[in-house]
Amino acid sequence: MKKATEIFIPLMTDVCAEGNICVEGLNVHYGDRHALKDINITLPAKKITAIIGPSGCGKTTLLKCFNRLIDSIDGTKVTGKVMLNGEDIFDPHADVINIRKKMGLLSQRPYPLPMSIFDNVAYGPRIHGTRKKSELNQIVEYYLKEASLWDEVKDRLYTPASGLSIGQQQRLCLARGLAVKPEIILGDEPTSALDPISSAHIEEKFVEFKNKYTIVMVTHILRQAIRIADYIIFMYLGEIIEHGPAEQVLEHPKDKRTSDYIKGIIS
Amino acid sequence: MNINKVEEGIFKVLMKASTLLVLASLFLIIYSILRKGLPSLSWAMVTQTPKGGFFLGKGGGILNAIVGSLYLAGGSTILGLFISLPVALYLNIYRTKTSRFANFTRLCLDVLWGIPSIVYGAFGFAIMLLVGLKASLLAGIFTLTLMVIPIMIRAMDEVIMTVPKGLIDASYSLGATRFETSLKVVSKQVLPGILTAILISFGRSIGDAASVLFTSGFTDRIPTSLMQPAANLPLAIFFQLSTPIPEVQDRAYASALVLTLIILIISILSRIATKKFTKHKV
Numbered sequence: 001m002k003k004a005t006e007i008f009i010p011l012m013t014d015v016c017a018e019g020n021i022c023v024e025g026l027n028v029h030y031g032d033r034h035a036l037k038d039i040n041i042t043l044p045a046k047k048i049t050a051i052i053g054p055s056g057c058g059k060t061t062l063l064k065c066f067n068r069l070i071d072s073i074d075g076t077k078v079t080g081k082v083m084l085n086g087e088d089i090f091d092p093h094a095d096v097i098n099i100r101k102k103m104g105l106l107s108q109r110p111y112p113l114p115m116s117i118f119d120n121v122a123y124g125p126r127i128h129g130t131r132k133k134s135e136l137n138q139i140v141e142y143y144l145k146e147a148s149l150w151d152e153v154k155d156r157l158y159t160p161a162s163g164l165s166i167g168q169q170q171r172l173c174l175a176r177g178l179a180v181k182p183e184i185i186l187g188d189e190p191t192s193a194l195d196p197i198s199s200a201h202i203e204e205k206f207v208e209f210k211n212k213y214t215i216v217m218v219t220h221i222l223r224q225a226i227r228i229a230d231y232i233i234f235m236y237l238g239e240i241i242e243h244g245p246a247e248q249v250l251e252h253p254k255d256k257r258t259s260d261y262i263k264g265i266i267s
Numbered sequence: 268m269n270i271n272k273v274e275e276g277i278f279k280v281l282m283k284a285s286t287l288l289v290l291a292s293l294f295l296i297i298y299s300i301l302r303k304g305l306p307s308l309s310w311a312m313v314t315q316t317p318k319g320g321f322f323l324g325k326g327g328g329i330l331n332a333i334v335g336s337l338y339l340a341g342g343s344t345i346l347g348l349f350i351s352l353p354v355a356l357y358l359n360i361y362r363t364k365t366s367r368f369a370n371f372t373r374l375c376l377d378v379l380w381g382i383p384s385i386v387y388g389a390f391g392f393a394i395m396l397l398v399g400l401k402a403s404l405l406a407g408i409f410t411l412t413l414m415v416i417p418i419m420i421r422a423m424d425e426v427i428m429t430v431p432k433g434l435i436d437a438s439y440s441l442g443a444t445r446f447e448t449s450l451k452v453v454s455k456q457v458l459p460g461i462l463t464a465i466l467i468s469f470g471r472s473i474g475d476a477a478s479v480l481f482t483s484g485f486t487d488r489i490p491t492s493l494m495q496p497a498a499n500l501p502l503a504i505f506f507q508l509s510t511p512i513p514e515v516q517d518r519a520y521a522s523a524l525v526l527t528l529i530i531l532i533i534s535i536l537s538r539i540a541t542k543k544f545t546k547h548k549v
């Protein structure tokens with residue numbers, strides 16, 4: 001059996017193994033604010049990587065680079081590379097739609113689309129060309145089950161998604177994201193707006209999905225990171241201070257800033 | 268008694284008084300229209316075109332003006348919608364919010380909004396002369412469209428601006444293009460706002476006399492093609508009121524009553540539609 005540390009690919013390799021997300025020399029500026037400073041990191045495939053750090057340290061920005069939502073923010077400048085399956089996400093010729101299809105996003109608070117529960121899940125498949133009603137029925141049922149929401153909504157699929165509780169909405173967003181068949185799931189503090197039971201639902205799903213998807217999750221809850229993460233990246237003021245297997249970073253942090261954060265001195 | 272309480276009391280009274288003032292003036296207007304208009308409002312008024320002479324005649328009705336007004340306002344609102352919605356979406360979705368181009372466009376639209384309608388009328392008339400178009404329904408619709416476009420765009424723009432970034436990002440993250448996001452997510456989210464914009468524009472164009480004075484002309488017939496002149500209610504009211512004959516003047520109030528009723532019906536319909544369409548809003 002491989003030890004966890006070995007899976008964490010050394011930074012200096014020039015090949016980025018299939019499925020890994022390899023960030024190379026990534027810098028992001030918002031106007032003159034330097035939000036990400038020379039980020040070099042490899043996020044391993046089919047594992048849960050948690051990004052922790054005080055607010056404003058650039059966690060959301062890093063996630064937005066992965067699915068290129070950073071493009072839609074005014075006045076940003078991005079340099080460096082993010083490699084995925086041999087392609088640079090920031091290559092000017094890269095197909096943004098295709099990149100985004102490969103990544104499901106769960107945001108801080110759920111944003112159901114202004115349509116029915118059914119249409120929310122069918123939204124992705126429809127825009128990517130699935131038209132047949134019978135096929136869509138199957139897809140919607142399958143992914144609602146994947147997100148453990150089916151039983152709660154099967155009798156009201158055609159009612160507005162905004163009528164669901166916030167925890168159900170977040171699971172709907174999960175189902176909606178899965179329905180475009182991503183390889184990667186990005187979560188930006190996906191449980192921060194939820195009650196404890198709904199948070200537990202999402203956490204369970206993440207653990208269950210970990211062999212199927214590469215999961216990158218920003219969290220401000222250290223205990224959540226301990227519970228579910230395989231790897232932890234600690235960021236501070238736009239830099240990666242420390243990263244490695246979860247136990248190592250949390251129990252034997254090398255950097256003082258990491259240990260201060262974990263002890264609750266920096267927040 | 269402390270000073271805060273006194274202050275609050277004074278403000279409460281002031282607010283109540285101004286609300287009452289607004290309501291009272293509305294009811295006063297409606298009352299005077301009803302008092303003078305209701306006696307002359309007959310079935311014939313709303314079902315017949317003018318008879319026994321020109322449109323000032325005592326016989327017949329104002330169906331020409333009712334239909335003309337509905338054509339003009341309906342036509343310009345629909346045409347305006349098709350032009351305005353893409354512009355409003357473009358300003359917000361394809362241009363970032365702080366874009367200088369977008370803000371310059373907004374400034375221009377606000378200036379256009381403030382231009383008096385007689386100027387639109389004169390402009391429309393000049394264009395008609397240039398292209399050799401006679402006073403007609405078509406020319407009237409075009410001129411009114413020009414007038415309502417800035418109103419519509421800015422009204423939609425204001426609501427589209429309130430769409431949460433996270434919602435748009437959610438759509439993008441599923442691999443939707445900006446076009447798909449605009450059409451399927453943003454438009455749905457702001458549907459009530461779009462309906463309001465339509466209502467405001469319709470109200471503005473059905474009530475405007477100055478811009479159609481030269482452009483759509485006036486006639487006592489109901490137009491059967493876009494190239495024929497069309498009557499409208501505000502001008503009918505104006506012409507009827509300016510006669511020295513009391514019966515005809517009373518008919519002006521009946522016409523005003525009809526115009527007010529049309530606006531009332533449109534408002535109620537749009538309320539109902541808004542309720543129906545907001546159910547999906549997040």
Ligand SMILES: Nc1ncnc2c1ncn2[C@@H]1O[C@H](COP(=O)(O)OP(=O)(O)O)[C@@H](O)[C@H]1O
Nearest residue numbers: 030033035054055056057058059060061062073
């Ligand atoms: N759209 C933006 N424009 C300007 N500055 C931004 C923008 N978004 C984030 N920032 C800045 O970039 C830094 C990192 O932000 P963010 O990635 O949201 O941090 P986190 O998610 O870790 O709280 C912060 O200092 C923040 O103020």
Ligand SMILES: [Mg+2]
Nearest residue numbers: 059060061188
């Ligand atoms: Mg954040």
